[in-house]
Amino acid sequence: MNRCTGKALETSPLVIYADGKRTEVGLDEIEWDWGASFRNGMFDFVDLMLAGSHAPLSSVEGKYVLQVARAAQISSEMNSPVTVAGIDQAQ
Amino acid sequence: MANECLNIGIIGAGKISELHASGYLQHPKARIVAVADNRAGIAESRAAEWGDEKYFADYRDMLKLEEIDAVDIITPHNLHRQMTVESLGAGKHVSVQKPMALSEAEYDEMINAEAKSSGHLRVFENFRYYPPLVRAKELLREGVIGDPVSIRIKSVQGALKYGWKVPTSTLSWRFDDAQSGGGRVVFDYGYHAFAIAVHMLGPIEQVFAWIRESKNEKGWLRNAPANISWVHSEGDRQGS
Numbered sequence: 014m015n016r017c018t019g020k021a022l023e024t025s026p027l028v029i030y031a032d033g034k035r036t037e038v039g040l041d042e043i044e045w046d047w048g049a050s051f052r053n054g055m056f057d058f059v060d061l062m063l064a065g066s067h068a069p070l071s072s073v074e075g076k077y078v079l080q081v082a083r084a085a086q087i088s089s090e091m092n093s094p095v096t097v098a099g100i101d102q103a104q
Numbered sequence: 105m106a107n108e109c110l111n112i113g114i115i116g117a118g119k120i121s122e123l124h125a126s127g128y129l130q131h132p133k134a135r136i137v138a139v140a141d142n143r144a145g146i147a148e149s150r151a152a153e154w155g156d157e158k159y160f161a162d163y164r165d166m167l168k169l170e171e172i173d174a175v176d177i178i179t180p181h182n183l184h185r186q187m188t189v190e191s192l193g194a195g196k197h198v199s200v201q202k203p204m205a206l207s208e209a210e211y212d213e214m215i216n217a218e219a220k221s222s223g224h225l226r227v228f229e230n231f232r233y234y235p236p237l238v239r240a241k242e243l244l245r246e247g248v249i250g251d252p253v254s255i256r257i258k259s260v261q262g263a264l265k266y267g268w269k270v271p272t273s274t275l276s277w278r279f280d281d282a283q284s285g286g287g288r289v290v291f292d293y294g295y296h297a298f299a300i301a302v303h304m305l306g307p308i309e310q311v312f313a314w315i316r317e318s319k320n321e322k323g324w325l326r327n328a329p330a331n332i333s334w335v336h337s338e339g340d341r342q343g344s
Contacts, residue, residue, distance in 0.1 A: 014237060017234055027239055031248055031250070038239060049233075050230040050232075051124060051127050053235070054127065054228055055127025055128050057233065058199050058228070059112075061224075061226075066224075067224055068224065072227060074302075075203070075229075076204065076215065079295065081301075081311060082203070082294050084308075085294070085298075085332045086286060086291070086315065088313040089313040089314055089330075094310050095310065096310050097309060100208070
């Protein structure tokens, strides 16, 4: 992955290295504008709510990702590895 | 709710709301029916821009509208909990911008509110919908690169020559811990990186980090440079 919010390199958005080969997914092969992620995310929300389903990155998963961020902050303060599962108890 | 169309109310009409609204406006079964922002002039101008029927300075007044099925909360992080809980209490579906809240107690209150509501709660993180990342996830799932052993995510903080232009004034609150919850880089932007790491390689078990502080060109304090490593729960996978 070579771009998202911005870009650092004038190269393909996605490059695959596998089995000794380098394969580019070029600018003309895939939508790479960062704004597309918002459009797709809104579409997903609308479609899932109309279908009565839960959305990806639901509230429980959202909490879990935040606990990873908290673990990083605590780790830096303690200069020690932090187990994510222990974050709830640490608060 | 009639399942023909999802009626949306937007809470918070700042810069990022442009991208959210654009998505809803392009969906054939979505309609933005109202917008709320405590800056009344902003709410009014957004309503005119998006073709909304109604605008409000107080989101609580907007929540009284029965025709609203779902709300999108795009406000500073310290407001997420209260707005989410009240919206779910009003029976609305909620999409709240990441990060969902500031503390464990707040997350739990929001999750509990969802459990008691007829509405669903979605925490919106956009990177997982970015087409190149979607393709990368598909390739992983298809086994194109075999069983992944690591993920490396590098984010550069600096001038944005090619990206989406955001006025400096709309970014200032993100550098205020009281509003943003703990750091522009690791807690706010870092949420994207952690979400993608989990999305790609599964749950994270343990984290080690060196986080330093520096000032940006405006003199605002940010928690960078930061070097963060982690071990995933399964498959001897690691990331940084």
